[in-house]
Amino acid sequence: MTTSERDVRALRTPWPFTGRTDELELVRRSVTAGRGGIVVTGPAGCGKTRLVTEAVRGTDCARAAGTPATRDIPFAAFAHLLPGTVTLHRAVQLLSGVRLLLVDDAHLLDDASAALVHQLAVHGRTRLLVVAAEGVPVPGAVSRLWSGELLPRLSLPPLSRDETADLLTAAEGVAPDPLTARRLHRLSRGDLRLLRELFTAVRERGLLAAVPETGRWAWRGPVPVTAAVRERTAHVLDRVRPEERETLERLAFAEPLP
Template sequence: MSMPTHVVVTISTTSLCDAKTLRAPWPFTGRTDELELVRRSVAAGRGGLVVTGPAGCGKTRLLMEAVRGTDWARAAGTPETRHLPFAAFAHLLPHDVTLHRALHLLSGVRLLLVDDAHLLDDASAALVHQLALHGRTRLLVAATDGAPAPGAVSRLWSGELLPRLTLEPLPREETAELLAAAEDTVLEPLTADRLHRLCRGDLRLLRELLTAVRDQGLLVPVQGTGRQAWRGGVPMTAAVRERTAHVLDRARPGERESLERLAFAEPLPLGLDAFDTRTLEGLEADGLVTVDEAGATRLAHPLHGPVLRAAAGRLRARRLARTWDQCAPALEAERTALAR
């Protein structure tokens, strides 16, 4: 059987529903300037654009909004298939295809969205690089900042083949606007601020956390305001566990104990006997703790404390927790932060 000379794939953005839950997506809020920039890049017929940013900051959603109403094809990298050649393009290419043949077959695709490009297998990464070099296919590429990426992917922007747009986490004000537009529940400002602080711009985590808070009955009415407030601990959802696995699964001796001590009484002085200096140095190097000029040691991410406390268990929590008079520095720091 002869192989077709070209593969033309047309996909329309008819639905953006979550494949796992069939939930309708939240409204697209914020990123107005970035959305216009991506749309101009597509409309101008240029080579394309690379969008990078932290995990969960909305890179994919931004690109899908930009191509809404147009014809496009999509490829995506996954951790499980990084060892399989052309795995990201398996739905577009025949089996045992060569790089040269793959490039030829995809020449009919005019707009290609490549999601999670940092997870591409080497062959798929090389194909994307060659498509950028040839310039016949417009590319919209999303990759996560700080994640190891194949050289062929990082050279898309470092070699100036494609311009790069770096997304910052969604600011607090725009997060509050998103929460107000997305939910039928009106949240009080402190609850919206708490969600933003815990999620730090990770919109997937934000949605799952708010859904869990609501479903578990942790939202209570604020009298006389018509608003809801979140009171209580952080629900240990699958997304929360996934985002904090690198904290809960510390392998080196003493690290989990040090993190838990901070979780129950941060900030703590650097010279505390309960801490091993080398252990703290390792945690600081991994970005899990911070030490200020006064020597006060804190957990680096506000989500880690609630998660460590929730996972400690009742007896361990009783051993690690301190009485109010032993937590004077932490209480004063909290008071100052709230006042500010």
């Protein structure tokens, strides 16, 4: 695998954190001493992980995360925190001494890891910060965290158009014009990863132009479909309804259609 210089820069310099001041304060209060924690849910790409990362910055926090490839391996998400073979009871004992535990992508947890998170919430000794995507299947033990009122739940909405414009302004140092802000907000549909890929592609292809006498920048012209943009939008084209698939195939060969 090769990594371009741009990719390295992008990894080392995340965009500024903006637009979630109230949510950030809520999460921080939820993981202070005497609190049990909180569950943060929301659509894919809306900034859940970035929010909780900012919330625990500078704290002594253990981390675990679910992955698609390990959903059938017991306690896979906690492999780095537990010995090779443990029972659920022993795993709870070992992790009860952890003061703060961040569990990312909890919708991808294996059943044993999900049960462990639930039992830690029941015991109440470990403050939990759990992140899960909405609109996808979630292990029952995870959904019981909020449905069983063990932990409060924060449902994180996508950034609004104005908040998206603020983020683009912070990233570029210059505000976009209203039309460009609306366009990028509509195309990204609240997915901040896609927003960044789109913006990066537009900038690198020289499609940004200064708007005279306004101090703003604008993007006009076609959408640059780079490999990264195509990867981020693949789920949009993964249709299951036959009529949608037929429409896409017809458009591919005979656009435009009424």
